[in-house]
Amino acid sequence: MMRRRTTLLTGCTALVLALGATACGSGEPVSAGGGDGDKALNGQTVSVAGVWSGSEQKNFQKVLDAFTEKTGAKTEFVSTGDNVSTVVGSKIEGGNAPDVVMVPQVGVLKQFAEAGWLKPLDKKVQGTVENNFAEVWQNYGSVDGTLYGLYFKAAHKSTVWYSPEALEQAGITPPKTYDAMLKDGRTISDSGLAAFSVAGQDGWTLTDWFENVYLSQAGPEKYDALAAHEIKWTDPTVVKALTTLGELFKDKQLVSGGQKEALNTDFPGSVEKVFGPEPDAAMVYEGDFVAGVAKDQFGKNIGTDANFFPFPPVGDGEAPVVSGGDAAVVLKDGKNAEAGMALLEYLATPEAAAVWAEAGGFLSPNKELDLSSYGDDVTRATAESLIEAGDSVRFDMSDQAPAAFGGTQGKGEWKILQDFLRDPSDPKKTAAELENAAAKAYGN
Secondary structure (H helix, E strand, O other): OOOOOOOOOOHHHHHHHHHOOOOOOOOOOOOOOOEOOEOOOOOOEEEEEEOOOHHHHHHHHHHHHHHHHHHOOEEEEEEOOOOHHHHHHHHHHOOOOOOEEEEOOHHHHHHHHHOOOEEOOOHHHHHHHHHHEOHHHHHHOEEOOEEOOEEEEEEEOOEEEEOHHHHHHHOOOOOOOHHHHHHHHHHHHHOOOEEEOOOOOOHHHHHHHHHHHHHHHHOHHHHHHHHOOOOOOOOHHHHHHHHHHHHHHOOOOOEOOHHHHHHOOOHHHHHHHHHOOOOOEEEEEOOOOHHHHHHHOOOOOEOOOEEEEEOOOOOOOOOOOEEEEEEEEEEOOOOOHHHHHHHHHHHOOHHHHHHHHHHOOOEOOEOOOOHHHOOOHHHHHHHHHHHHHHHHOEEOHHHHOOHHHHOOOOOHHHHHHHHHHHOOOOHHHHHHHHHHHHHHHHOO
16 A cells, blocks of 8 residues: 545546546547447557555556546556566566556656656647646656656645544544644543554655655755755754654654554554554544545545544644655557557546546546545545645655655665664764765765
């Protein structure tokens, strides 16, 4: 379950899926061929690789099935796990490159483009992307001014999910500041549940914790500079953010099972600790995709059994809005790159986004998607806030970094922050380790 993170279809979308008609909304329609049994891509197969597994893979398959219904092309999906760059690189070397990759990190997209692996998006797809997506999403999909990536799935990573029942029993309401969140967490702990479930087994969740604290505390200019490695990780702002985060990590009242148990808890497990049959904690910080797990795996009704509050501002800072996303790219070495480009043309439409929006556990950065496609008010509100943030959204910092630093299990930032969770006593030492790893990965 990854980031790397609903029961209504609009009438137009339902009609499209039934008839294979022109897509609703702006942008060019995907060609569906000349009629019954004569679809443009009949007999072709598009291979797609991505990080998704479990309910996310199942729901993306519904999108791929809708593409098949529309065009006649079959699809094959391969789950790469978190190490997408390593898996895709080995497939290219082995002469078995997929046609399309759903890339979960800006840094990996840049790495693929600089290695010469990617086809630029053709004019038709570019036109649809320009019509349907804010400029910030186009920029994150571009390298040196060339558009390679289409951001199909977005994540709102400034959401703290909670059990309304647990907060009510503790007599508290969703906090408005970071300090109040920790104070309320201790009150929850006194009532019998730990405050937070922390998924320390997955290093990417710890980078998300850091990024929200850092963006709020240090501000967007410093955030951008650190993301580009224009300032060092030994900067006092980094040490301050680590110190702030360390106060939470070392507090056994706040972290379910303490640091040791957190390091043995993966992301789905962290959601289960709050929304599963035997809850251990009242809150879990992660992106909007928590809702998909709570709903699909634990049968929770989003809005009543599970809800969220925005990640609160730290100190004198503003409340952070951190996003992430998965970009579709077409590989030059894929056996069917032309059909792969047709898939991206489809994924750029609001019609494609509506399929997953109906299934749940999904946000689209496509501003032409009708918000009624989301099946509950909580997801609808989250999606609306992401669209309204427009170009002020700050993309997940670790996802902008080279994969060796910000996107590889057991290495770089993921591993160093896991070590910090284990022992948060020396933020300066952790900052120095982060800088050492970043300097190697960025080459400066």
